[in-house]
Amino acid sequence: MxxxxxxxxxxxxxxxxxxxxxxxxxxxxxxxxxxxxxxxxxxxxxxxxxxxxxxxxxxxxxxxxxxxxxxxxxxxxxxxxxxxxxxxxxxxxxxxxxxxxxxxxxxxxxxxxxxxxxxxxxxxxxxxxxxxxxxxxxxxxxxxxxxxxxxxxxxxxxxxxxxxxxxxxxxxxxxxxxxxxxxxxxxxxxxxxxxxxxxxxxxxxxxxxxxxxxxxxxxxxxxxxxxxxxxxxxxxxxxxxxxxxxxxxxxxxxxxxxSILPRLADLVSNHFVNLLDEENKKKFVHKFMEYCQNDCSLEEMYHVVLYNIGIHQNLLSEDEDFRSVEIQTLLSLFQKEMKEKVISIPESVKASFDEVKSKVEGWVNQVGKKQ
The missing domain is CATH 3.40.50 (Rossmann fold)
Structure with missing residues (x-):
């Protein structure tokens, strides 16, 4: 009470x-x-x-x-x-x-x-x-x-x-x-x-x-x-x-x-980051600490997000048991935000993001088949 x-x-x-x-x-x-x-x-x-x-x-x-x-x-x-x-x-x-x-x-x-x-x-x-x-x-x-x-x-x-x-x-x-x-x-x-x-x-x-x-x-x-x-x-x-x-x-x-964006935050924080071992988790977190200490713009922050997902994407496995969320919808919404906020994305980073996108789409297809 x-x-x-x-x-x-x-x-x-x-x-x-x-x-x-x-x-x-x-x-x-x-x-x-x-x-x-x-x-x-x-x-x-x-x-x-x-x-x-x-x-x-x-x-x-x-x-x-x-x-x-x-x-x-x-x-x-x-x-x-x-x-x-x-x-x-x-x-x-x-x-x-x-x-x-x-x-x-x-x-x-x-x-x-x-x-x-x-x-x-x-x-x-x-x-x-x-x-x-x-x-x-x-x-x-x-x-x-x-x-x-x-x-x-x-x-x-x-x-x-x-x-x-x-x-x-x-x-x-x-x-x-x-x-x-x-x-x-x-x-x-x-x-x-x-x-x-x-x-x-x-x-x-x-x-x-x-x-x-x-x-x-x-x-x-x-x-x-x-x-x-x-x-x-x-x-x-x-x-x-x-x-x-x-x-x-x-x-x-x-x-x-x-709603959708909170579920995206849950996916990144409680699944993606928690899949990293201690060494890679520290690297991931310290990269964002560098952002805070260097007064980067919001657009540059998106680059940091993409870059870190790219360099850690090899740690993600198709066998991981992800919670049943609307992954495809989340991804589409996130991409929409990217287009609105980022003027240009380096090709190397974009390639890494495309690989992650492809892997996530694979998870979605697998979930669809199981259902």
């Missing part, structure tokens, strides 16, 4: 993307909200949409909460979270990944480098969050809440914390959060399979969000309809954001299943 509505927690997650302009320990949440409403927003599409969303929300339920701690490591680890408290409860709300800020240099690629590390093990942000969590000296009930990478951190804390801390956790609520890697699923298998632990978790995902389809689910998510169709990469990006959940009379509208 949630202390507040999931829709209200989503509003809190949105607000945590806005820095506290004049933070002082013990300030009331109402003061923070007033600062945010008066300050306006940055000249950036993300923050403009975020600010529009925040301005429409009702934060009445939280106004008397005290901001006991505010951690902003944007220029260090990328970890940002807010600690709000009332008489009996402590709310830890974790911010998700932020856009690279090349103008004001308030945040760099730390978030995205850390995101890539999820494939390889426990990340720096997760460790930093655990450090603060272990140092938390309170007997109050704990509520861990987060959007995107913030939700991933909330899940990690619940999965990896001590039994003592676990007994204090009342609920873990995540929005469009990626799961955790397979090694962690095995390492903390006992905790993850504990029914009492699962009952504390609520994972909410947008039907068109690809990010939350990556890595392993700790608990099956509740799917919510999107205000965007999700028929393109741009719409999938917007569907990932906290403002993209469809509501009716103030409540989320449920959805039946994930």
């Amino acid at each position: 949630l202390k507040y509505r999931a829709e209200d927690y989503a509003s809190l997650c949105a607000l945590t993307y806005l820095d506290i302009p004049e933070y002082r320990k013990g300030m009331l949440f109402s003061t923070y909200v007033e600062q945010c409403f008066l300050k306006g927003c940055k000249e950036n599409e993300f923050y403009q949409r975020l600010h529009e969303y925040v301005m429409k929300q009702n934060f009445y339920e939280f106004m008397d909460l005290e901001i006991v701690n505010y951690v902003n490591e944007n220029n260090h680890s990328g970890l940002v979270f807010y600690q709000l408290e009332d008489k009996n409860d402590c709310y830890l709300i974790y911010r998700g990944s932020e856009l690279y800020d090349a103008v004001n240099h308030e945040n760099g690629w730390e978030d995205w480098l850390d995101n890539l590390e999820i494939w390889l093990g426990i990340t720096n942000q997760q460790l930093r969050a655990m450090k603060y969590f272990n140092e938390l000296n309170t007997q109050k009930r704990l509520h861990l809440i987060g959007h995107s990478k913030g939700g991933n951190i909330a899940l990690f804390l619940g999965v990896a914390c001590s039994d003592e801390k676990m007994s204090q956790i009342d609920e873990i609520v995540t929005f469009n959060a990626p799961g955790i890697n397979d090694d962690m699923m095995m390492q903390y298998k006992k905790r993850i399979q504990d029914i009492h632990f699962k009952n504390k978790i609520l994972c909410i995902e947008n039907e068109n969000d690809p990010i939350s389809s990556m890595f392993s689910h700790v608990k099956e998510p509740v799917l919510v309809s999107s205000i965007y169709k999700g028929a393109s990469v741009e719409e999938a990006y917007h569907s990932h954001q906290i403002w993209a959940y469809e509501k009716k009379d103030g409540y989320f509208v449920s959805a039946a299943k994930k």
Whole structure:
């Protein structure tokens, strides 16, 4: 049973993307909200949409909460979270990944480098969050809440914390959060399979969000309809954001299943990358880390994707047991995005991609024959 509505927690997650302009320990949440409403927003599409969303929300339920701690490591680890408290409860709300800020240099690629590390093990942000969590000296009930990478951190804390801390956790609520890697699923298998632990978790995902389809689910998510169709990469990006959940009379509208692009993300992340051995997985991840550190354009990122699929395509086998998904539709949609975003693709890379395309079409034909 949630202390507040999931829709209200989503509003809190949105607000945590806005820095506290004049933070002082013990300030009331109402003061923070007033600062945010008066300050306006940055000249950036993300923050403009975020600010529009925040301005429409009702934060009445939280106004008397005290901001006991505010951690902003944007220029260090990328970890940002807010600690709000009332008489009996402590709310830890974790911010998700932020856009690279090349103008004001308030945040760099730390978030995205850390995101890539999820494939390889426990990340720096997760460790930093655990450090603060272990140092938390309170007997109050704990509520861990987060959007995107913030939700991933909330899940990690619940999965990896001590039994003592676990007994204090009342609920873990995540929005469009990626799961955790397979090694962690095995390492903390006992905790993850504990029914009492699962009952504390609520994972909410947008039907068109690809990010939350990556890595392993700790608990099956509740799917919510999107205000965007999700028929393109741009719409999938917007569907990932906290403002993209469809509501009716103030409540989320449920959805039946994930759409095409999220299934593509699942295919690449949970099948293609997980087929690689440790050495090749590190090479694959480090290639994308190079992208983050060299300020490449979106078009060049597509080249990186194609190149890496090309050099690793020999590791794919026709005998691999892939989940039954609409592979041909996914491939066609991905190719459509390629044509829209990429002006020219090197012939060597295109040849590698064509080989992968041919192999995937072979899988589709085999699946069709078996059916």
